[in-house]
Amino acid sequence: MTDELVSVEDHRERILSAIEPLPAFDQPLMEAFGLAAAEDVHASVDLPGFDNSAMDGYAVAHADVASAGDESPVHLPVVGEIGAGQQSLLAMSPGTAVKIMTGAPVPAGADSVVPYEWTDRGVANVVISRAPELGQHIRPRGQDVGEGDLLVHTGTVLGARQIGLLAAVGRSSVRSRPRPRVVVISTGSELREPGSSLGRDSIYDGNSFLLAAAARQAGAIAYRVGIVPDDPRAFLNALNDQLVRADLVVTSGGVSMGDYDVVKEALSPLGTVWFGGVAMQPGKPQGFGTIGEDAVPIVTLPGNPVSSYISFEQFVLPALRRLMGRTPYIRPEVDALLTQGLRSPEGRRQFARGRLTVVDGRLAVTPVGAQGSHLIGDLAESDALVVVPESVTWVEAGETVTVLPLDEEF
Template structure:
């Protein structure tokens, strides 16, 4: 009689999933295409930023010495010798008793050491009357104030957002080396699955998993190749997966990995030496598989119940895809939350409960400012300001692995350690935030 594999802990399986992932090779892209990608090489500057002293205001470039005694009652009159818009290549010199009209961003002319804002003058074009004193350097942006040659502007491993793109552009770089997005094939399996919108026979259901997982791949920054649904034919599935091997960066399947008589993914890959099917001590999502196909492509085989597929993707696949993108930080943001309703947990298995956040109680009750240990009750009658958000199960069915319709209201996943037997109202839990 075959032996039942020992349960693998959530942490062990997560580590095994991450071992399949490495940053994808760098490619060079135009800066216009870099948003949302991860920088593969540091960007530094070979010139000072700003490149020259420039004006921080629309006004007049002057010698501070000439206007140090200016006041509204005793304005100083200066002769205007130049007009300097931003981008001007003109290089006048401001001498004693003169000024240059200047726009924000224009280079400060030689001889000038301060800028008088236009509102402190009579805005003349031939002469200007200055009615406020200025000191050396006032309203002048100094060369190198932002960065000096050799400074690191954006570090490798940075997920490029709009501000990063602007910083790269500011040093005159038009192309950057980035890690490309992982291309991921998503395959849902099962004779019972029908594409959404198609007529359903008795015993058939719409395929939601391929849509769920393809959207999750894109949400994780990857490119999804959605395939399926694929029927319960092990030979055909094996041929499909081997055909994908080497053409994509990862494969994610759903369904067919448990101990039933028609577990097609398990049958298709059972003899692959580098693919392992293991039970994981987590609920939902106990039946899992992962490894590499002969060509080296990582494959993640997830259970078929939709909530199990979603939770498994969040715990095991999403972190691996983020690592492929070149990110170092692959964790979802977490928060400590107070449980409002409470629930039972499965024995000896970590539980991942879809939850939603709820508003603070209207009667002003809230929790201690110091978090107790997991499972310890909080003092809901404290008088200090609230410190923790409150959560309830996303659906009355809890973490039932088939409850896909109610999964849409989930805002987080509460992760309960395997040693906890029950979560009671008032307990604290760690919640992975899955919505912004």
């Protein structure tokens, strides 16, 4: 582990430059939900695919009903009926009407639809007391989407609206990159599973749940591995067992300078994992490299829960988004008014927990609690990180600061 601190950007770039997006393949539409399209998708059909009625009513020739009014209604014979998906009448003659349902194809010879509300709803004959405009209540073929139109471009995240559109033009699958499989391992002989009994020197393992949930929220498939004690052999055995199902491994704990920092002790001899300090608070001790025959990327995070989470945000989240082919890799920054003074260590970029509000119509942020790296209760109450540059040691209340909102999709 080197003594010189590297910047947040340099460590993030170290990770991103070593990771390639996962190979794309055709996936069923519902499996592709939330993923990034890896192809441009063009419409192979028109939407609508035919002229159809926008109302329940009567298909007519506009010239036959143009004079209709309350004082001078028009009487037309009804020569047929067309329901959606039940076309039995392809054409109609001038001087007639055809009962038509919403979504049903408009027969040749008709150029307007009279809604039921403007008629007496006659069966054999209909009395029309109001005239539509020419073409009114008809949805023309291709009005929404034309054959050949670009519907989805490469990189578009496929949400509900995009999935619905692709299905509407007949696509049953779309080429996209799969969800990364992330293995999350917590290390520490003091850790216990939630729900078990605690000794005086033990704590519950919150980190693996925190990181696995964050990975899942990012769109990945998360595998939370049971607690691994501070034993290098046990750690390596657990790690090797998991590599077969991992596109990325994330560990928490065991990367600092202590006598029982098992991750660093186990992985340093391999020569493929870098360990060092990053100029940030919290989250100084970090590590990254590759392991196994398939060179699976591994990001090793510090063990304090706040350090672990903020490190995930800065380094693991960008890696996951790169694997999925999603950009941008990091959360967009916004400016906010700081409501309380905030101290920061010189030479470190601080990521302070904060809560966003609106003050006098302007976005504001209030620091939450103390800034200790073990205070997960304060972390849970936060919805933003206040970013204080390395050269700044004090920010006055009322100053504008850079903020990373944590709960906004991007």
